Amino acid sequence: MYWQQENECMSRADLEQLQLERLQSTLYRVGTHVPFYRQKFREMKLDYDSFDSPADIRKLPFTMKQDLRDNYPYGMFAVPLREVVRIHSSSGTTGMATVVGYTRNDINNWSDLVARVLSAAGVTADDVIQIAFGYGLFTGGFGLHYGAERLGASVIPISSGNTKRQIQIMQDFKTTALVCTPSYALNIADVMMDMGINPRGLSLKFGLFGAEPWSEAMRREINEKLGIQSTDNYGLSEVMGPGVAGECQECNGLHINEDHFLAEVLNPETLEPVEPGEIGELVITTLTKEAFPVIRYRTRDLTRLLPEPCPCGRTFTRMHRILGRTDDMLIIKGVNVFPTQIESVLLGIDGTAPHYRIIVERENHQDKATVMVEVKESYFFDEMKKQGALIETIKSRLASELGIGVAVKLVEEKTLERFEGKGQRVIDKRKI
Amino acid sequence: MLKIRNLESGYGKIRAVKHVSMHVDAGEIVTIIGANGAGQTTLLATIAGLVKAQAGDIVFRGQNLRALAAEKIPALGCVMVPEGRQVFASMSVEENLILGAHVLQKQGRQVLEELLEHQYALFPVLRERKGQLAGTLSGGEQQMLAMGRALMSRPQMVMMDEPSTGLAPLIVREIFQIIVSLRDEGNTVLLVEQNAKAALAIADRGYVLETGKVILQGPAADLLTNQDVQRAYLGREKIDEA
Numbered sequence: 001m002y003w004q005q006e007n008e009c010m011s012r013a014d015l016e017q018l019q020l021e022r023l024q025s026t027l028y029r030v031g032t033h034v035p036f037y038r039q040k041f042r043e044m045k046l047d048y049d050s051f052d053s054p055a056d057i058r059k060l061p062f063t064m065k066q067d068l069r070d071n072y073p074y075g076m077f078a079v080p081l082r083e084v085v086r087i088h089s090s091s092g093t094t095g096m097a098t099v100v101g102y103t104r105n106d107i108n109n110w111s112d113l114v115a116r117v118l119s120a121a122g123v124t125a126d127d128v129i130q131i132a133f134g135y136g137l138f139t140g141g142f143g144l145h146y147g148a149e150r151l152g153a154s155v156i157p158i159s160s161g162n163t164k165r166q167i168q169i170m171q172d173f174k175t176t177a178l179v180c181t182p183s184y185a186l187n188i189a190d191v192m193m194d195m196g197i198n199p200r201g202l203s204l205k206f207g208l209f210g211a212e213p214w215s216e217a218m219r220r221e222i223n224e225k226l227g228i229q230s231t232d233n234y235g236l237s238e239v240m241g242p243g244v245a246g247e248c249q250e251c252n253g254l255h256i257n258e259d260h261f262l263a264e265v266l267n268p269e270t271l272e273p274v275e276p277g278e279i280g281e282l283v284i285t286t287l288t289k290e291a292f293p294v295i296r297y298r299t300r301d302l303t304r305l306l307p308e309p310c311p312c313g314r315t316f317t318r319m320h321r322i323l324g325r326t327d328d329m330l331i332i333k334g335v336n337v338f339p340t341q342i343e344s345v346l347l348g349i350d351g352t353a354p355h356y357r358i359i360v361e362r363e364n365h366q367d368k369a370t371v372m373v374e375v376k377e378s379y380f381f382d383e384m385k386k387q388g389a390l391i392e393t394i395k396s397r398l399a400s401e402l403g404i405g406v407a408v409k410l411v412e413e414k415t416l417e418r419f420e421g422k423g424q425r426v427i428d429k430r431k432i
Numbered sequence: 433m434l435k436i437r438n439l440e441s442g443y444g445k446i447r448a449v450k451h452v453s454m455h456v457d458a459g460e461i462v463t464i465i466g467a468n469g470a471g472q473t474t475l476l477a478t479i480a481g482l483v484k485a486q487a488g489d490i491v492f493r494g495q496n497l498r499a500l501a502a503e504k505i506p507a508l509g510c511v512m513v514p515e516g517r518q519v520f521a522s523m524s525v526e527e528n529l530i531l532g533a534h535v536l537q538k539q540g541r542q543v544l545e546e547l548l549e550h551q552y553a554l555f556p557v558l559r560e561r562k563g564q565l566a567g568t569l570s571g572g573e574q575q576m577l578a579m580g581r582a583l584m585s586r587p588q589m590v591m592m593d594e595p596s597t598g599l600a601p602l603i604v605r606e607i608f609q610i611i612v613s614l615r616d617e618g619n620t621v622l623l624v625e626q627n628a629k630a631a632l633a634i635a636d637r638g639y640v641l642e643t644g645k646v647i648l649q650g651p652a653a654d655l656l657t658n659q660d661v662q663r664a665y666l667g668r669e670k671i672d673e674a
Contacts, residue, residue: 014455017435021649049451049645052438105654120442288650290658346460364570 003119005353007259008314019054031292033078063297068098077101079291089137090237101291108192110421113257114147117246121208121231123177132180134160140240144179163191177206181334186365189225200227211334213322232321239284253306253318260288268326279304281326300326335404345397355416361429370408374413380397433458441478441487448474450644461615463623466641472624476591481505481629507535507589517574521567528566532584553582572603589620596627608634610673628665632656
């Protein structure tokens with residue numbers, strides 16, 4: 001149930017010492033090798049030699065998503081490219097993607113950290129684990145894959161999609177652990193019902209779900225329907241990918257792998273630490289990453305720390321499941337979508353007016369996004385065929401920009417409500 | 433076992449150790465590697481109390497060593513095998529060993545005999561030479577004598593400064609094997625070495641010191657594959673990686 005017990009159960013005093021040592025050498029490396037940080041440190045006249053404890057992290061500058069974009073593709077790397085053995089890209093963002101790299105040691109650590117998350121959830125070398133996360137530039141698939149292999153489990157790298165085949169394989173290969181987004185797990189459960197398969201007749205025992213926010217109610221529903229114990233895990237590609245934090249079988253918050261990541265929870269407005277246990281933005285500093293270290297990365301994810309000790313014996317602090325986002329980014333089907341991305345697509349298409357709504361709902365436990373867009377009068381009164389073609393154009397442009405399919409509805413000009421001041425273009429009907 | 437935080441040390445106005453934080457857990461071999469003059473010897477000398485720390489903490493088994501005089505430190509279980517052996521050339525091998533047990537002097541003859549026996553088992557060549565003057569030993573034998581002498585005080589942690597200096601490769605291998613067997617017996621070793629490859633091969637963890645600063649630290653296996661370490665200290669570019 002522990003993967004690296006010496007680390008996972010280390011005393012807080014030993015952990016603090018380790019964090020200090022790792023922070024000091026990380027600061028040295030980014031201050032020397034990453035021009036972005038070198039310049040920031042110089043501007044702020046930071047003497048990172050004067051860091052005496054992990055709490056001194058508050059003197060350091062933040063790293064924003066935009067900083068990563070500005071340094072696209074390799075500007076934030078702390079090692080030459082020839083030392084990088086893997087490149088991933090964030091799961092889909094505005095305009096410019098962000099690129100992250102891993103050295104051989106990074107991949108090694110990543111594998112162990114994911115193996116910790118899997119072990120904490122109850123998975124062992126005896127399990128057959130079906131990874132229904134997308135493989136590719138997205139860190140989810142490969143991250144879980146390497147961790148599961150490190151653990152010694154039998155890995156089925158099925159990737160996402162083709163639900164009936166997922167179920168067929170689950171049945172035939174006697175899958176015991178399912179890895180995917182929580183919404184996809186529910187979808188799988190529903191398709192099973194339709195196919196007349198009783199999930200309780202399968203070998204499935206564990207579900208490890210992540211990559212999108214979900215609720216305790218949803219966990220109960222998944223556990224009930226699939227007859228499994230499901231746990232939450234957290235990660236983001238800018239920091240590493242999955243393996244940053246994961247729930248143990250107490251199912252009461254996610255243990256942050258604090259020997260590799262220094263986590264802060266800050267008030268997103270004042271950027272000061274919140275009171276212990278209060279909700280704030282999660283800010284992460286990597287302590288061991290070689291290729292792509294980040295200092296105080298603002299995740300935009302809202303959570304709170306749960307300082308009480310956990311009965312599982314792990315000494316790493318737990319955080320509450322993600323409560324939301326600080327900005328307006330939407331996570332649809334596990335993919336990050338910014339309204340501005342949709343806007344830029346719509347603006348680039350002839351015939352549409354710059355007025356739109358994005359409606360996100362959950363249908364059969366699957367996210368469904370509909371874009372309503374106003375069409376210029378001249379266009380709208382034309383024949384149906386032309387409208388159909390326009391819808392198809394918008395759909396395919398959105399799909400290629402966002403990486404997910406969305407529905408498109410055309411409406412007459414001036415039918416959407418206009419705003420005074422700040423607009424509210426997103427209607428999120430999901431209840432998370 | 434040992435926790436060092438933000439240690440500053442040096443000679444006069446020269447800071448040879450700059451804001452170093454490191455730790456050694458019981459039963460580990462921890463190595464400090466770096467080029468000549470990177471500050472490793474000053475670091476060890478500061479732990480041993482021979483050089484006074486300017487700032488920071490050195491906590492050994494719960495006790496801060498900074499306030500202690502050098503001669504008090506071996507009695508706490510922290511001993512050093514100095515660079516260049518520094519055995520007493522005009523004394524016999526056995527006399528040198530017995531000197532190492534001076535912190536245990538009140539424990540009686542039998543304890544001393546057992547300790548001598550233990551060192552002779554670990555270093556059979558010292559038994560053969562026990563009556564010989566230490567100055568007549570070869571370099572490798574003197575190194576073994578210096579190690580045996582340190583172990584005579586039954587230390588909690590042994591610090592070794594450049595044990596491979598000036599020794600033939602075959603002897604170096606033997607010395608390093610003995611260090612491993614010390615660890616396997618439950619000893620804790622802090623090893624300063626310029627022979628980074630050999631040191632990392634036997635160590636559990638390592639710290640890379642450059643101009644007095646820790647620039648890298650981590651499991652020895654990770655440091656061995658780290659390309660900065662390879663370029664700077666292992667003397668090769670790793671192009672033959674399969």
